[in-house]
Amino acid sequence: MKNLLTLLIISFLGFSALTYANPVVDKPMAEMQQPPVININSADSEMLSTLPGIGKKKAQAIVDYRAENGEFTELSDLANVKGIGKKLVAKLEGKVSL
Template sequence: MANKFDDFINLIFHTKLKYGIFTLIAILISGIIYFKDFGSSSNIDKSNNYSIESNQISSNSEITNNSVSHESLQSNVVYVDIKGQVKKPGVYKLSSTLRVDDAIRLAGGFTKDANRNNVNLAQKLTDQMVILVEDEDDSKVSSNSNVAGKSSDKININTADANQLTSISGIGDKKANKIIDYRNQNGLFSSLDDLKNVDGFGDKTVEKLKEYLFT
């Protein structure tokens, strides 16, 4: 009887031991799975956060680069006033890297009456720059303003022929012929101011020619 009781006790002990071991193993496995999932989730969150931060840094960098590029572009822009004997005079918005030669080309180029000798085509453009291309005959008058002209005496504009007119600084063959044509079509000049009605004679030119002509 005592032996049976001992066997019964041993059976209960071994059964509880087995269940205890199984329970412990189950707890350990559950713990391993939990911590593994938690670690993976943390890594994913960190990866997502890093990706978001990287995108933000990249976006900020692009914005900064675009701003710098825009400011650089604006700082390279200059406004140039092109006047005189060019085909399309006016104010032009240009790059400061260009030269006077480029500006004149953009303004249509020189007219046939332009004096190119007084223009520095190699000069770099600056903001608020004025490029004045003078008339070829106006330049002659200007450069010889202290000279009495090719003739020592004043010439009557109403009787002068082409040779006499071209002897005056500032009047070439073309302008001499224009004076004669105007005189033939409209009669004698009543005053030298009538020269302003002839193509190619502006106020500045007429004032200087008064030193050499009379009516």
């Protein structure tokens, strides 16, 4: 009985130490690390392909469009790139900069 009580106390102490030792639990969601914002006017195709909905082909299309037409002046200009529509542009809001 004494061994069982000792085991329960040790288990409780170990569990509570694990619960309170995690610093991520104490941080608000806003303070958690956010993915970096990617500049669509300077990023290479590899960096652009990390964006949601942008694969290697679309990333290269962005780079090619930028080379032919100059820098993007508005986020909505991305919709002029072949394979990128308004819905995808909306998904990228907050994830890209100019």
